[in-house]
Amino acid sequence: MKQFKFHNAKITMERKGYGQYTITGMGKSIHCTSSHTWDWCDDESDMGKCREDRRYAYLLLKNMD
Numbered sequence: 001m002k003q004f005k006f007h008n009a010k011i012t013m014e015r016k017g018y019g020q021y022t023i024t025g026m027g028k029s030i031h032c033t034s035s036h037t038w039d040w041c042d043d044e045s046d047m048g049k050c051r052e053d054r055r056y057a058y059l060l061l062k063n064m065d
Contacts, residue, residue: 010025011061013037021034021035021038034053
C-alpha cells in the first residue's frame with residue numbers, strides 16, 4: 001500500500017493483483033491498471049514523474065461520478 005497527498009487530499013493506492021490497483025481518497029474508490037502510477041506515486045527521485053502520477057490518481061478520483 002502506498003499513501004501520498006496531492007492538493008491536500010490523502011490518497012491511498014493498493015495493489016490488488018498483477019497490474020491491478022485500487023485508488024482510494026476523497027471518499028471515493030476506483031480501479032486502476034496504471035503500473036506507472038504505482039511505480040512513481042511515492043518515488044521522489046524524479047519529482048516530475050512523481051507529481052505527474054500523483055496528479056493522475058487525484059484526477060481519476062476527482063472526475064469520478
